[in-house]
Amino acid sequence: GENVEQHPSTLSVQEGDSAVIKCTYSDSASNYFPWYKQELGKRPQLIIDIRSNVGEKKDQRIAVTLNKTAKHFSLHITETQPEDSAVYFCAPSTSGTYKYIFGTGTRLKVLA
Amino acid sequence: EAQVTQNPRYLITVTGKKLTVTCSQNMNHEYMSWYRQDPGLGLRQIYYSMNVEVTDKGDVPEGYKVSRKEKRNFPLILESPSPNQTSLYFCASSFWGHNYEQYFGPGTRLTVT
Numbered sequence: 001g002e003n004v005e006q007h008p009s010t011l012s013v014q015e016g017d018s019a020v021i022k023c024t025y026s027d028s029a030s031n032y033f034p035w036y037k038q039e040l041g042k043r044p045q046l047i048i049d050i051r052s053n054v055g056e057k058k059d060q061r062i063a064v065t066l067n068k069t070a071k072h073f074s075l076h077i078t079e080t081q082p083e084d085s086a087v088y089f090c091a092p093s094t095s096g097t098y099k100y101i102f103g104t105g106t107r108l109k110v111l112a
Numbered sequence: 113e114a115q116v117t118q119n120p121r122y123l124i125t126v127t128g129k130k131l132t133v134t135c136s137q138n139m140n141h142e143y144m145s146w147y148r149q150d151p152g153l154g155l156r157q158i159y160y161s162m163n164v165e166v167t168d169k170g171d172v173p174e175g176y177k178v179s180r181k182e183k184r185n186f187p188l189i190l191e192s193p194s195p196n197q198t199s200l201y202f203c204a205s206s207f208w209g210h211n212y213e214q215y216f217g218p219g220t221r222l223t224v225t
Contacts, residue, residue, distance in 0.1 A: 032211040043202060043216040044155070051211060089154060095211060098162055099170055100145065104154040 002027045006090055006103035013080050014111050021106045023090030024072040030092040033066055033073045038105075039086045047088075048075070080110045114139045118203050118217035125193060126225055133188045133220050135203030141215070142208035144186040145170070146178065148199040149219075155202065161186055162208065193224045 003026040013019050023033075034049035050057045050064045050073065057064050063076040073092070077084055090103040116137045125131055137144065145160040147170075157170030161180040175197055177189040186205075190197060203217040 034213065036214075043218055044214075045216070046213040049213065091155075091214075093211075098143070098160055098168065100157050100160075100214070101171070102147075102155040102157075104152065 002101045004090065004092060004101045004103045006106050008106060010107045012109045012111060015080060015082060017080055019077045019080055019108055021075045021088055022072055023092065023103050025092040026071065027094055028071060029094045031095055032093045033064065034091055035064060035075045036089045036091065037086045038089065044089060082110050082112055084108060085110045116203055116205055116215050116217035118220050120220060121218060122221050124223045127194055128192050131190050131193060133201060135186045135217055136184050137205040138184065139205060141205035144205045146188050147202045147204065148172065149202060150199050195224050198222060198224050
């Protein structure tokens with residue numbers, strides 16, 4: 001089955017700095033690559049996603065990059081703000097299968 | 113308002129006492145799923161449903177049952193809860209298939225003593 005790993009498990013950055021979280025997967029057929037954000041006590045919510053025919057996607061301060069050859073994709077957050085503090089999950093998936101495997105999460109702390 | 117709802121939000125029960133956690137969505141989504149979230153383990157899929165009367169096991173189905181008799185509802189049933197099922201449970205829904213955003217419910221915190 002799919003093996004999904006996220007690194008790092010925790011990340012502390014100063015406000016205004018950039019943060020990068022990496023997700024590595026094992027299924028070469030994976031073709032959908034979302035990132036979810038979960039604030040403390042809240043539900044996970046999609047913040048950005050990318051499909052396998054695209055290498056990079058940006059939405060204001062967040063971006064996702066995909067390296068299909070190496071089987072990893074990354075979440076980039078620039079100019080971090082205190083409200084970016086949360087747990088982030090990746091969940092790569094494959095068309096035609098209906099199981100979802102989430103990464104174990106990365107806790108991001110933005111220090112003011 | 114488009115949403116996924118779960119009830120109850122909090123539940124404390126005793127070992128062996130059957131319980132049901134309800135999940136409902138108003139977005140006409142075909143796909144629904146249940147996850148449990150435990151510290152350090154992320155979100156693990158329990159069961160999922162591709163449509164009415166079609167369900168299948170996720171990664172951690174032991175001790176759980178589900179049913180999908182109506183498109184909008186996907187209840188999670190614990191026939192005989194045990195302490196190792198103490199966890200935070202999330203229901204989610206999306207349009208059919210992959211490559212679609214999952215919308216999560218607010219979560220149900222279950223404690224089994």
